[in-house]
Amino acid sequence: MIRSPHTLVDLDAKANIFFNDIKKELQLHRKLHAHPNDYLKPTMRYLELNLETIITGRPDILENEAAKNIQPLVEQAVIDFLLSNPSLKDKKGKDITDTKKREAYARNIIKSEITKIFNYDLDDDSFRDKDHGAVAYRHAKRLNTNTCPYCNGNFTFTIRNKRMKCRPQFDHFLNKDRYPYFALSFYNLIPSCALCNSGALKGRKLFSITTHLHPFIDDIEGLYEFRTSINAVDFLVNNEDFTLQLKPCQNVSKKERKKAMANIEVFGLQDRYGFHKDIAGDVLKKSYVYNKTAIENLFTSFKIGNHLIFKSESEVKELIMGNYLHPNNFHKRILSKLTKDIAEEFGLTI
Template sequence: MIRSPHSAISLDKMALAFEKDISAEFTIKALLAAWPPDELKPVMTYLHDNLHGILTDRPAELEDHIGRLQPLIDQAKADYLAAGHAMLNPKTGAVITNPASIQTYLKNWVNKSIRAIFNYDNDNQSFISKDSGRLAYRHARHLKVDSCPYCNANFTFTIKNKRMKCRPQFDHFLNKGRHPYLALSFFNLIPSCALCNSGALKGSKPFSITTHVHPFLNDMEGLYNFRADVDAVDFLVNGDDFTLVLKPCKGISSAQYKKAQQNIKAFGLDDRYSYHKDIASDVIKKAYFYNKSTVEALFTSFQIGNENIFKSESEIKELILGNYMHPDNFHKRILSKLTKDIAEEFGLTI
């Protein structure tokens, strides 16, 4: 997982701008205030009183809201059940009596009510659909993340013109099916590729900042590195094969190790990156052939007049490798972390 192009402070400012955008497009606060005095009223009152935080708080605070809301939601379900409301199967119209089906009905009742207010994808007036997806495209464009922060293996460009349109999907780090009131929370909308956001990988798996690495505030740099674990001569001369692996960095704590491992597992990074050995092979060759003295010679040789074409040796190294080598730029191009890590392993560092 790669580093966000924005600092935490910048993200906080972006969250405030996002809140203004959402408030101008949706009447969330008014809908919450106008909720009738039924079993869900305490839940809606909490959401009304804490709407600013729900939309703009960082992940830790969002999880605090979950902790405060869950007892209110549980009580609303209990009150609904005690009130004797008719619970009918939406397909058959029959009265639901099975305990498990009753709990499913109550969950759907709560979620449907909240989803209609925090309208991410509920209808054609939702965040992702309104005005041909204008809000979602604008939000993706503001974030400026061109490769998936979870895998760095797929591009997430935002393009919208007369000929075509595409944008990243938005993964809800804290699952919107379990927590529909976080469906429009700035820090819960992670631009991602379709594969990482698919049911085959993350899908609806439960995530938390205590168990997983959050891409807006953390990254894998300093936690895990890609490694080939092969000697350059053995690979280049003897043709030895290698296995591309993700290895924990020295000094990583047990808690960091577990969280990083959860991300690696959830997004299938070991399996997916095993198909990029060809890229790693090219990087090994380039790192070996373009050693320190070669890079220095290139830096001093290429001039126009008395001015160097290249600003630094690091620029030459990135040109050689065809990718960025600084973590701050990983979001601009796919496979940049892999490229940097393998180059580093074989002595080509910035």
């Protein structure tokens, strides 16, 4: 979980641009307004009147909307549907008499109706596929996130030209099956790699800002850090092996630590980063070889005329490590947090 490259103010501005884009492209207001005057009309009316909040609201606002306003309307719609449809039949034509099965039937009908409007991926007119994916690509390009914020282990470039197309997948932080009305919400569309968004990892798991870190508002920096727990002599001279681990930082609240660990476990970060011990080993060697004196010499020695080619010693350190060492830049290159943490463990800090 790395830091977002955008401030909340910037994200809010992008959310407004996004809202205007999909409102026009997907005709959300028109579809909500045109819904028949039936059991679901009060829900659709509320979604229509509060559409901007639903699309642009920050994560805490979305969760509050669901709990206090939208879900109660959905629950009433379930009751109204069952009252207006006393006779329900299953796929085999048999009457559905069990109360729980009748409620499940009603919920599936309601979810289907809402999903048709907040159409993420149902058909060629969906957010994902409209105009050969142009809407989704515009959104991905605006976010400009080059690495997956969940793992920082895979690139998520956005490229769309005559020769190739690629973009990040969009994970729904709040499960879109449970909250179909948030399927197109800006803060609910997290650009991520295919692995993190796969059924093997996050998939349809239930997330909340109370239980997990949200990539747009949280990051793992200061909560957990990569550590080898080996000294340079044992590794470089005695060739001892080490275990690369994510360890909790000091002075972290139990609540925040628990949320961070929830992300670590869901995305399998401990297991996945176990395959990057070679990179951690290289960072360890470089941290030992390029000590403070070596870095100072590199900084002051390389000039063009009377001008130093490096702007700072920090720039020298990042060149040596081949990666960014400041959390604000982690999104630009994969494995940057790993590189920074191990370099820091062995005394190379910026």
